[in-house]
Amino acid sequence: MKAILTVIGKDKVGIIAHVSQELMAENINILDVSQTIMGTNFTMMMMIDLAGVSSSFSEVQEKLNGLGEKLAVKISVQREEIFNTMHKL
Template sequence: MRAVLTVVGQDRVGIVAGVSQALAELKFNIVDMSQTIMEGNFTMMLVCELPATKMDFESVRNQLSKLGQQLGVQIRIQREEIFDAMYKI
């Protein structure tokens, strides 16, 4: 399964490191990543492959949300098929 992760907030040191460390601990593989900083605002979008083991997606969502609070950013994760369906033109 794949997921799309978005990270948004004020730029500061450690955002990329914190998010990538958490994803590594969850055994997520980052397959694509884009980030930008505009006028001090940080945005990052990642496409990740999730491990084949069964995992509680809601638990992962909560973990990443808590991490976002610690890092001072908003982190959201969605299954790729849901993300694609929502943003398909």
């Protein structure tokens, strides 16, 4: 299953490293990534593949939400099909 992960918050050292490390720990593959810094704001969007994950989707969401709280950023994960449906014109 593919999903879209977004990270939004104030820029600081280590956001990408911490998120990538958590994904690696969960055996989640990063398929594509885009990130930018606008002033002091950090934004990142990743397409990820959860095919190798043994945890449930909700468990992955909970872990990433917890990481977001530690980093003081908002981390969201949505299944690709839901993300695409929500963003159709």
